[in-house]
Amino acid sequence: MLSTVTNGDSSSSIDPSGSVEPLWTIRQEGRSLQAELRRGWEVYLLSDKLMFTAHRLGSRGLALVWADSIYDGLVAEGWMPGSRSVHASWGESKNV
Numbered sequence: 001m002l003s004t005v006t007n008g009d010s011s012s013s014i015d016p017s018g019s020v021e022p023l024w025t026i027r028q029e030g031r032s033l034q035a036e037l038r039r040g041w042e043v044y045l046l047s048d049k050l051m052f053t054a055h056r057l058g059s060r061g062l063a064l065v066w067a068d069s070i071y072d073g074l075v076a077e078g079w080m081p082g083s084r085s086v087h088a089s090w091g092e093s094k095n096v
Contacts (some may be wrong), residue, residue, distance in 0.1 A: 023067050026074050027080035033074065033080070035067045043067045 023035040023043070034046040041063045044054045057063040075081055 010096075022083070022085065023064070024071050024084040026071065026079045027082055028074075028079045033079070035070065036065055037067070045070070 021037040036044045
């Protein structure tokens with residue numbers, strides 16, 4: 001179950017089960033964006049560690065493809081790659 005936390009004009013959702021899988025971090029001009037996978041199929045995007053959007057997809061595979069497409073688009077726009085997880089077909093990941 002997700003609970004909502006309000007912070008001024010923005011809100012963020014916190015997964016009380018604690019199952020968060022970092023996908024990637026990217027930086028530009030002192031700012032950072034991060035993607036996290038929660039509940040296996042929800043991609044959360046954070047700006048300077050504050051959640052600003054989330055996208056729920058139909059499967060883990062679709063969620064990983066969607067997050068990778070966001071990453072690739074940001075790199076194409078000049079963002080500098082930071083850490084990124086490599087996902088094996090059997091569902092495990094490692095940071096690179």
